Each structure stands twice: as C-alpha cells, then as structure tokens.
Amino acid sequence: MNQLPWLDTKISVSRHGTGRRSVLDVEKEKETHNYLSKEEIQEKIHKYNLAVTDKLKMTLNPNGTYTGFIKVQMELCKPPQASPSTGRPAPGNSGCMNTLHISSTTTVGEVIEALLKKFLVTESPAKFALYKRCYREDQVYACKLSDREHPLYLRLAAGPRTDTLSFVLREHEIGEWEAFSLPELQNFLRILDKEEDEQLYNLKRRYTAYRQKLEAALSEVLKPG
Structure with a gap:
C-alpha cells in the first residue's frame, strides 16, 4: 500500500517579514472558528488525541487553528495522466490510501490539488472530487464535498475512527466537456x-x-x- 510522505498544505503568507497573513487566510480562520469556540476545539482535540491509535494526533496552535492528519482513499476508474518524465506511476484504481498532514484552514480544493501535485498528475483538478463516506446503522453514505469545506474539521468532529468517517477521491461526476x-x-x-x-x-x-x-x-x- 503506497503512502505519500507527510504533506503540509497549510496556507500561511507573510509580507516583508512582518508575519502578517493574507486576508484570505484570516477569513478562512474566521470561517473555521464559526463551527466551534476555541475552548470547544481544545476539548475536542484532547478527546480526539486520547482516542488515536496510530499516533496521528492533532495539534492546537496559539491562534486557534489546528493541524492534523487525514487519510484519503483513491477510487479512480482509470489512472490519471501523469507527467511521462517523472518515472512515478499515477494512482490507479487499487484503492491505495494516502495520508496528508493539513491545517484546519485547508480546503477540499487544496487537498485535491495537493494529491494531484504529489503524483505529478497533469489533469485538471476540476476532473476530481473529494467525498466523505459515513457509516450509520450498517448503511454506507457517500457525499461529495464542496471545494470550500475543511476536511480536518470533519475529521475532528467525527473522531479518528475511519469506520465512522473516511475520505475518498473519485473522478468528478460532471458533464462530458465541463471537466476540461x-x-x-x-x-x-x-x-x-x-x-x-x-x-x-x-x-x-x-x-x-x-x-x-x-x-x-x-x-x-x-x-x-
């Protein structure tokens, strides 16, 4: 089973060495804070880390954001096009699992781009979608996530167990020409x-x-x- 090296896709922009972040980053943090208060996040992270069995724990930052890991299963009908000069095979339909180290501000769109970039895939990210797979009462539910959702928040809210919530990368189910x-x-x-x-x-x-x-x-x- 192939795994990606830890990949931190947290967005942090500084200007002229002042440490100031872009407006986009600040707005993304505000959006994350709308879900839970800092105290609630701290409590959830504490409970989450106690339940972790694979050492992939979350870390709370002083500014209220947090970092952690998500696992994404590749479920592709056919291998995507990769750069021929890399010598690295593109992910196929074998269901391989990839582990990403991300921030609470990392969006679904950034996760997709990070996966494609890691495999040096040349196809457009618009051709792919990230799904969350939930398990309730012996039923499996798959829901496509919007590009602006935050996977790490979903992971924190559901807990570390992948039999409760997991992430899957699939081809985007859109029109024949809209993906190009x-x-x-x-x-x-x-x-x-x-x-x-x-x-x-x-x-x-x-x-x-x-x-x-x-x-x-x-x-x-x-x-x-």
Whole structure:
C-alpha cells in the first residue's frame, strides 16, 4: 500500500517579514472558528488525541487553528495522466490510501490539488472530487464535498475512527466537456479543424480524380468516328 510522505498544505503568507497573513487566510480562520469556540476545539482535540491509535494526533496552535492528519482513499476508474518524465506511476484504481498532514484552514480544493501535485498528475483538478463516506446503522453514505469545506474539521468532529468517517477521491461526476480547462477545449477545436481540413482535402482530391476520369470517358464517346 503506497503512502505519500507527510504533506503540509497549510496556507500561511507573510509580507516583508512582518508575519502578517493574507486576508484570505484570516477569513478562512474566521470561517473555521464559526463551527466551534476555541475552548470547544481544545476539548475536542484532547478527546480526539486520547482516542488515536496510530499516533496521528492533532495539534492546537496559539491562534486557534489546528493541524492534523487525514487519510484519503483513491477510487479512480482509470489512472490519471501523469507527467511521462517523472518515472512515478499515477494512482490507479487499487484503492491505495494516502495520508496528508493539513491545517484546519485547508480546503477540499487544496487537498485535491495537493494529491494531484504529489503524483505529478497533469489533469485538471476540476476532473476530481473529494467525498466523505459515513457509516450509520450498517448503511454506507457517500457525499461529495464542496471545494470550500475543511476536511480536518470533519475529521475532528467525527473522531479518528475511519469506520465512522473516511475520505475518498473519485473522478468528478460532471458533464462530458465541463471537466476540461479552456486551453484543453481550444486544443480540441484545433485538432477538429485540422481533421476537417484533411477530410475536405481528401474528398476534393477523390472527386477531382473521378471528374477527370468521367471527362476522359465522355471525350472518347463524343470523339468523331
């Protein structure tokens, strides 16, 4: 079973060495704080760490954010396209589990990008989606997460047991063309234009040859005897 090295995708931006963070980071922290108070987070992290059995504990930061680990199972119908120069195979449909070290401000979209970047996958992140899989009363429920949700908060709220909550990366269930970026679609159009020109050229050449043969036959028929 392949695992990624610990990958910290926490976003932290400083300017001119002052330690100030971007507005986006501050807003993301505020959004996280809306779920639980700092005291509630501290209590939940304490209980979470007591229940951990694989040493993948969470850490509370002085500013109220926290870091920890999530495991993501790869459930892909076909291996995504990876850069041919890397020599590293892209994740397939073997159901391999990958462990990521992330922050409470890390979004679903950033988790997807981190996984694809780690495997050097060249396909657009829009082609993939992260699902949460819940288990209740012998029933399994899978729910696609929005790009702005925070997986580590979901992990903290559910506890460390993966038989209660787990994360799965799958191909995005969207329209046939919506998964492609604008440059990819423009490239498709160029290919179609080229194929159309080739087909027209071959068609004109074939009918030109047919016309020449027909005119030659008519000339023989109309030739004075």
